Amino acid sequence: MKQLVRTAAGLFTAILLVFVPLVSVSAQPSELDTVFTSQITGDDIEIGESGALQFVPDQYEFSVNTTFQEEYIWIWSSYSTYELILIDGPTDAELYTEITLENMEAFYDSWVLLDTESDVDTAWFLGEAEIDGEPLYVYYEYEVDVFGDVDFAYMQFSIDIDLIPDMQLAQDLITVGGLSVPLNPDLPTIAELIGMPLDDTESTPAEDEETTTQTGTTSRTSRTVSTDEDETTDQTETTTTTSRTSRTGTVKTDETSGQTSTTTRTSRTTVVDSDQTNDSETSGSKGTSTDRTTTNTQTDEPEDGGWADLGLIDDATWESPTHGATIEWDLDLWEFPVDYESAILIDPDGWDSLTLQTTDGLGYVFVTVDYTMDFTPRTLLDYWQTEEYLSGVGADAVIIDSAQTRDSASIIYVTTNLADEPIVVIMDGSFQDDGTVVYTQLTAAPETIAEVYANYVDGVFYNGGALNLTWDVEEIGELQP
Helix, strand or coil: CCHCCCCCCHHHHHHHHHCCCCEECCCCCCCCEEEEEEECCCEEECCCCCCCCEEHHHHHHHCCCCEEEEEEEEEEECCEEEEEEECCCCCCCHHHHHHHHHHHHHHCCCCEEEEEEEEECCEEEEEEEEEEEEEEEEEEEEEEEEEEEEEEEEEECCCCCHHHHHHHHHHHEEEEECEEECCCCCCHHHHHHHHHCHHCCCCCCCHHHHHHCCCCCCCCCCEEEEEEEEECCEEEEEEEEEEECCCCCEEEEEEECCCCCCCEEEEECCCCEEEEECCCCCCCCCCCCCCCCCCCCCCCCCCCCCHHHCCCCEEEEEECCCCCCCCCCCCEEEECCCCCCCCCECCCCCCCCEEEECCCEEEEEEEEEEECCCHHHHHHHHHHHHHHHHHHHHHCCCCEEEEEEEEEEEEEEEEEECCEEEEEEEEEEECCCEEEEEEEEECCCEEEEEEEHHHHHHHHHEECCCCCCCCHHHHHHHCCC
């Protein structure tokens, strides 16, 4: 969905310009900025320090003609795209909204206007669109003279489950000249129009801070609905909150089973935390980790050999249904945890993930194949070292080393599991020629991490060969966590 929203946003920019510009200025924000100053009003546009939001430099436009100025500032979150428009010229809410609605009908493959209200001073609409077979909602509001004589419009592009949570995220983090945006959303009406009960989509800033003080994948560890499960062999307690994260994310599982450790699955942006405790006789009983909601990601254990529907070819081979990549493993070293309900996750937004465990039960690896999401080895490494990311994988997480190559990046950090035992996690991203990244997250106790990593290098294969991992086996053996 993120790629769809990006594509739609890029194309939409070209047709949304209401007046033909004589000059287009490109003093755009950078991806690393958290504050950008409007060229029209001089007001600061702030997106917060959490890393959950990011400016989109390539989409920025400042258009000027003899009587009109328009400034388009684009922002991404994990699952939604926002457009902030500042308008200085002879127009009003009714006229601008009419032209914008015409553009909606012209651009999308299908467009249904769900509701709208407008007068000369204010306007809003909500529409349901489809492009290339993918659905999304478009929310729009317009108000005149918000900044002196300058009008302001807000647009948001989201799927149903993300529309209200990400609108609340925007109100928590985005300010223009000190004003939170969107300015006046009618959340109960929006929830009714999209068929999403407001109680299931609302979160408070405190809840957001708690769940993302971490975003991500998921990956899509990012904001949308997260599931936090604390499970023992006797009972299961599940609570649902709305998480807020950034572009590449993690699904985090803390478990104790002998020397087993905290495990984190990297995908794009949503964080799912599953804390479980198992003794040695019940270590096969795993909690369910989900990205967003269980209706959007396959998390249930297939029955009657149904793992094949999720790409499992045999005891030692899995093929990513989305990307066609093949993972094979040496059965003397690794095994597929058939009793783990989330051993394979297939997300409709484009990432597939596989869990393997060592045959002696001392280590785990999560292999996720995903789109690059515009990351490079450098920017991925930078993201993994942010406070936002590290706080999500463990409050006590400490990086002990990091490195990158031309086509890979990695960090190694130490944290603790629920039994307060130290564990080492090696996160690695290997960039492929087909535009995907293979994320691997290897977890083991400090005394066994070198052996588990060597077994991974020797015993897990991607498309018939070894992955271009960042670390040599000798380097991991020399670690002093």
